[in-house]
Amino acid sequence: MGGVRIGRLLEDLDVFAVWLCYKHLKNPRQREDMPSPYSIVTALVDRIDFNQGSILRPDKDIRLSGHVSWAGRSSLEVIITVEQNIDGLWNQVTRAVFVMVARDPLNQGSALVNKLTCETPQEQKLYQAGEINKLHRKHIQEVSLFKVPPNETEKTLVHELFMSMANSKELSFSSKKKPENSIWLEETKLKNLIICHPEFRNVYNKIFGGYLMRKAFELSWANAFTFSKQRPRALHVDDIMFRRPVEIGSLLYLNSQVVYTEGHHIQISTKASVMDPTTGSINLTNIFHFTYEVNQPVPFVLPKTYHEAMLFLDGRRHYQLVRGLHKFYGQADKASDTLV
Numbered sequence: 001m002g003g004v005r006i007g008r009l010l011e012d013l014d015v016f017a018v019w020l021c022y023k024h025l026k027n028p029r030q031r032e033d034m035p036s037p038y039s040i041v042t043a044l045v046d047r048i049d050f051n052q053g054s055i056l057r058p059d060k061d062i063r064l065s066g067h068v069s070w071a072g073r074s075s076l077e078v079i080i081t082v083e084q085n086i087d088g089l090w091n092q093v094t095r096a097v098f099v100m101v102a103r104d105p106l107n108q109g110s111a112l113v114n115k116l117t118c119e120t121p122q123e124q125k126l127y128q129a130g131e132i133n134k135l136h137r138k139h140i141q142e143v144s145l146f147k148v149p150p151n152e153t154e155k156t157l158v159h160e161l162f163m164s165m166a167n168s169k170e171l172s173f174s175s176k177k178k179p180e181n182s183i184w185l186e187e188t189k190l191k192n193l194i195i196c197h198p199e200f201r202n203v204y205n206k207i208f209g210g211y212l213m214r215k216a217f218e219l220s221w222a223n224a225f226t227f228s229k230q231r232p233r234a235l236h237v238d239d240i241m242f243r244r245p246v247e248i249g250s251l252l253y254l255n256s257q258v259v260y261t262e263g264h265h266i267q268i269s270t271k272a273s274v275m276d277p278t279t280g281s282i283n284l285t286n287i288f289h290f291t292y293e294v295n296q297p298v299p300f301v302l303p304k305t306y307h308e309a310m311l312f313l314d315g316r317r318h319y320q321l322v323r324g325l326h327k328f329y330g331q332a333d334k335a336s337d338t339l340v
Contacts, residue, residue: 004056007214014210045240070130074110153333188258190223232292259315
């Protein structure tokens with residue numbers, strides 16, 4: 001398409017976020033030849049938004065700028081802006097929010113970080129936004145479909161979906177006839193298995209998080225392409241959780257699936273897991289959420305089972321959040337949804 005590879009950009013963003021944290025934690029008494037006593041790891045990519053219609057050109061300068069916007073006990077929120085120089089003007093293309101965690105030199109426990117002092121109203125506003133983001137991340141955990149059942153609107157939606165596939169004349173729920181312009185959710189998977197070689201390690205001898213993001217993004221992009229038969233454009237990267245590090249030599253199993261569609265938009269969830277070839281066990285390490293846009297409307301994805309219905313609702317929640325339809329994950333569609 002003549003643009004810049006988004007996967008490579010994600011790697012640069014991850015490295016830059018770490019660098020910003022080291023700058024925040026730098027001790028003025030520390031000698032130049034001394035390494036930092038901190039280990040900085042990526043805990044979460046809260047949000048990356050790509051401006052509508054913006055494509056990074058490979059023949060124009062790209063500038064990354066950012067700052068620490070919030071500091072907790074051992075965690076830091078970092079905001080990064082990606083701009084490109086077009087005709088002498090710097091135009092914003094992407095804005096990313098990372099949550100980083102400070103660890104001790106051996107990466108075995110948390111480490112205290114410098115507090116952040118706000119000196120201007122703008123800095124105070126940024127810090128308050130960081131506090132809100134922290135509460136939002138906590139809220140996502142509290143209203144997860146693994147902890148609470150779907151709200152009334154979501155229950156009705158799932159019921160209507162299953163009724164649209166039932167055979168009312170024969171009073172059968174097992175016919176699973178597929179409506180027009182739709183596809184089974186189970187048929188939207190694309191998988192990959194990666195051997196994690198030492199060349200992809202970070203300074204802590206673990207697999208670099210930016211590399212994991214790139215591979216997950218490229219797999220999800222390929223999935224969106226094969227699903228829609230059109231070249232997709234990335235709109236949002238949302239709520240990437242780094243649950244545990246990936247060791248060198250691991251077999252990394254990537255599973256990408258279209259979980260929700262609406263009009264020209266495709267919501268994809270990609271899970272990264274470490275597979276043990278001797279036992280066949282799989283341990284989840286990362287979850288990625290991507291939103292893509294294509295030129296022509298795409299088929300509607302339909303769940304067959306309750307498990308798939310929960311994937312569908314989770315994808316719908318993420319889509320509503322990143323598209324600005326809801327202010328927070330799991331927000332009620334109507335007042336009655338908040339009643340228990």
